[in-house]
Amino acid sequence: MFNDLYQTLKEFLRTFGAMQIFFMRLLSNSPSIFVKRFGLVVQQIYNAGALSLVIIMVCGLFVGGVLGLQGYSNLSKFNAEDSVGTFAAFSLIKELGPVITALLFAGRAGTALASEIGLMKATDQLSAMEMMAINPLRRVLVPRFLGGVIAMPLLVAVFTVIGLFGAHVVGVSLLGVDAGAFWQQMQSTLEFGDVMEGIVKSVVFGVVASLYAVWEGYNAVPTAEGVGRATTRTVVLTAIAVLILDFMITAVSI
Amino acid sequence: MASNAENVIEVRDLDYSRGPRQIFKGLNIDIRRGDVTAIMGPSGTGKTTLLGLITRQLVPDGGHILIGGIDIGKLNHKELYRLRRRFGMLFQNGALLTDFSVFENVAFPLREHTKLPNRLIRHIVLTKLHAVGLRGAADMMPAQLSGGMARRVALARAMVMDPEILIYDEPFVGLDPISMGVIVRLVRKMNDALGITSILVSHDVQEIATVADCSYLISDGKVAASGSPVELQKTQSKLVQQFMHGMADGPVAFHFEAPDYEEQLLGRDVE
Amino acid sequence: MQQTRSVELGTGLFVLLGLAALFFLTTQTTGSDTFSGNDTFKVSARFDNVGSLKNRAPVAMSGVTIGRVTSVRFDPEQLNAEVVFEIDSKYAQIPDDSDASILTAGLLGSQYIGLQAGGSEFYLEEGSEIMFTQSAIVIENLISKYLFSQGGESDDKESE
Secondary structure (H helix, E strand, C coil), X not given: CHHHHHHHHHHHHHHHHHHHHHHHHHHHHHHXXXXXXXXXXXXXXXXXXXXXXHHHHHHHHHHHHHHHHHHHHHHHHHCCHHHHHHHHHHHHHHHHHXXXXXXXXXXXXXXXXXXXXXXXXXXXXHHHHHHCCCCHHHHHHHHHHHHHHHHHHHHXXXXXXXXXXXXXXXXXXXXXXCHHHHHHHHHHHCCHHHHHHHHHHHHHHHHHHHHHHHHHHHCCCCCHHHHHHHHHHHHHHHHHHHHHHHHHHHHHHC | CCCCCCEEEEEEEEEEEEXXXXXXXXXXXXXXXXXXXXXXXXXXXXXXXXXXXXXXXXXCCEEEEEECCEEHHHCCHXXXXXXXXXXXXXXXXXXXXXXXXHHHHHHHHHHHHCCCCHHHHHHHHHHHHHHCCXXXXXXXXXXXXXXXXXXXHHHHHHHCCCCCEEEEECCCCCCCHHHHHXXXXXXXXXXXXXXXXXXXXXXXXXXXHHHCCEEEEEEXXXXXXXXXXXXXXXXCCHHHHHHHHCCCCCCCCCCCCCCCHHXXXXXXXXX | CHHHHHHHHHHHHHHHHHHHHHHHHHHHXXXXXXXXXXXXXXXXXXXXXXXXXXXXXXXXXXXXXXXXXXXXXXECCCCEEEEEEEEEHHHXXXXXXXXXXXXXXXXXXXXXXXXXXXXXXXXXXXXXXXXXXXXXXXXXXXXXXXXXXXXXXXXXXXXX
C-alpha cells in the first residue's frame, strides 16, 4: 500500500521532471528557430491560430451573448442594467476569455498537434529525420510549440472582443441598454491592470496548452491506440492545468 | 582495440537489455566495406534494435560500436549528427513525411542541410527518383503510393545525400513478388554502382541468398552463425538449418513454454 | 508554392485580426486616458469621509476629466482624510475657492472627485488646498435616514 503510493509519487515526480527538461529544451531552441526558420513557425501559427478562428469566434459571440442576458436579468433587479457592459467586460477579459479559449484550443489545436506528432512517431517519421541528421525537436516540435504560444493570446483577444460585441448586441440592441452607458461604465470601472491580467493568463495558458500537446504527442506510445490516448490526455491535462493556473494567477493578482 | 580498415562497422561485446529482457549478450559483428551484409534472425531477436544501436538512436548497456574506427559512444550530439549524414536509412514502411509530396520528401535532406539553388535540387532529386524508377511519381503524395513504391521513394531519399552506408530495415516485408524483385535488384545496384556499404535486416532467406555477400544469423543475443548464404546453407547447426529451411519445430520450439499438455487438459494443475 | 502562399495570407490576416483585438482591449475597454498627466500641478483637499475613493480615480469638472487622484491618506493629527490629486496644467485657471465633492458614477459605479467652480479671482496652483469640500455620501446613512423619515410619515398618516 505505502509502496504503491511511493511508486506512484516517484513516477509522478519523474514525469514532471522530464517535462521540465523537455520544456527547457524547447525554450532553448526557440529563439534560433524563430529567427532562422520563421516559415515553419508561420505554418504552425496558421494551423493553431487561423484554423481555430471560426470556432473561437462562434463561441465568443454566444458566450458574450449569454453574459449580456444573464447580466441584464440579474442587474435589472438592482436597477443597474447599465452596468451590463462592465459585468460582461470583467467576466470576459479576466476569466472567460482566457479560460474558454484555452479549453477550445486544447480541443481543437492541441489534439491536432498531439495526434500529428504521435502519428509521425508511430510511422517512424521522427526516427527518419533523426537518421537524416535532422533534429526532430527543432524541425517538428519547436515550430509547433511556438505557433501555439503565439496564436493563443491573439485567439484570446479575438474571443474577448467578439464576446464584448455579443454582449453589446444582446444588451444594447435587443434589451435596450443605452450604448453610451454600456461602454462608459465599462471604461470607467475597468483598469489597465485588469486587461493585463487577462493577457498574462492568455500567455501562460498558451505556453501550457502548447507544451502539453507537443509533449503528449512526442511521448505517445507509437501505436494507433497510444496516439488516441495521447490526444485524450492532452485535453484532460490541459484543462486541469489551465483551471488550476487560472486560480493561482487570479489569487496572485488580487 | 584492434580495428580492421576493411571493416566499416565493428560491433564489439555488445550488451543491451530492454526492461528485464536481455536482448544482446556480447554480440560481435563486422561489416566489410562495399559488401551487402544481411542480419537475419527469428522475429523478436532484436534485429531492428541492433540497427537502432548502430545508429545510436539507442544506447547500449555495454560494449562498443566502431564506425570507421570511431567509437560512437564517445561522440557528442553534434559529432553524432555529422556521423549520421554518412548514413542513409530505409525504414520498414518508408517513413515518408506525409505532408510532403514525393519530390519534397526526396528533396527534404537537401533543403535542410544545404543551401543549393532550386534548380540543382531539382536536378539531384529527379536523378535519384529516376534511379528507383519513380521520376513520374514526383508530384504524388505518400498516401497515394503502394507499399513498394513508398519504399522506393524512401530509398531515393536515403541516397540523396550520397551516404557511405545504407541501412535497410526489413525492406521485403509485405511486398508482392514483383516489388520484392525490384527492391532486391535496387539494393544490389546501389551497392555496386555507388560503392556503398549496405546493411540489410531481414528474415526473407530466399531474397537474402540472392543479394547478400555475407550474412549473420542472430539468435539468443549472440551470433549463431555467419558467412556467405551458401556457407550458411551448409552449416550443420540445427538452429541454422531450421531457420534457413523454415521448419516449424526445432531449437526454436513450435510450442511456447507451457505446463504439461495432458496435465493441464485433465485439470490436475488446478489444486 | 501556391499552398504556402495561402497559408501565409491566412496567417497574416489572423495575426492582424488578433493584434487589432489586443489593441482594442488595451485602449478601448479601460478608462479613456485622454488625460496624459505629463504636465500637471498637485492640489490637496481634506474630507471627513472619502468613501471608497481610490488612487487613479478621476477628477472631473463639469463632467470632463481634468486630473487624477494620486494619494489618499488619513491624517492622524487633524483626524480627517487628505486627498492629493494632480490636475493637467492646461486647466490652470480654476478659482481657488472652488469646492470639491466626492461623487459616484452611476448608482454602483466607482467614485470620483467633482470640482465646482467658485468665483475667486485667484487660481489654484501647485500645492494649494481646496477649502470647501463635501464628503462622500455613504449609502447606508442615506438609506437609514430615508427609512426613518418614511417610518415617521406613515406613523403620522395612521394617527390621522
